[in-house]
Amino acid sequence: MKVVRYDETPVWNAPGQETRRVKLYATPEDLGTKGLSVGMSIYGPGMAAPWHKHDGEETMFILHGKGRFATRRESVIVSAGDLLYFPPGEEHMLECVGDTSLEFLFIYTPPGAEKPIKETWVRRK
Numbered sequence: 001m002k003v004v005r006y007d008e009t010p011v012w013n014a015p016g017q018e019t020r021r022v023k024l025y026a027t028p029e030d031l032g033t034k035g036l037s038v039g040m041s042i043y044g045p046g047m048a049a050p051w052h053k054h055d056g057e058e059t060m061f062i063l064h065g066k067g068r069f070a071t072r073r074e075s076v077i078v079s080a081g082d083l084l085y086f087p088p089g090e091e092h093m094l095e096c097v098g099d100t101s102l103e104f105l106f107i108y109t110p111p112g113a114e115k116p117i118k119e120t121w122v123r124r125k
Helices: 115-120
Strands: 011-014 017-026 037-043 048-052 057-064 066-071 075-079 083-086 092-096 102-109
Touching (some): 017 115, 066 102
Antiparallel strands (some): 011 017, 017 037, 037 102, 066 075, 066 092
């Protein structure tokens, strides 16, 4: 068994966006996972991710706050307890709506979509 502690997990900031953060909990490089990577995103009010897509699947479970998630076909508002799934290659975007942060767990299968975060985002600890 391996345990990854919240307080011991590095935080990555989106370039120039102090209130848009990611914690990477389980990656092949850090934890030795084989079929997935897991992280947590925290978006402050008004923060957004532009249109993007992944080669693999992405599943998100909303922990706190409210967000707008969209594909090129539809847009939904989600809140704590909701789950979203994006199949490989589906272009999507998201933004925090409301006065509190939007926090969610994400799972990439297979792993790999977390690599751009490590390469271009700013590590805080």
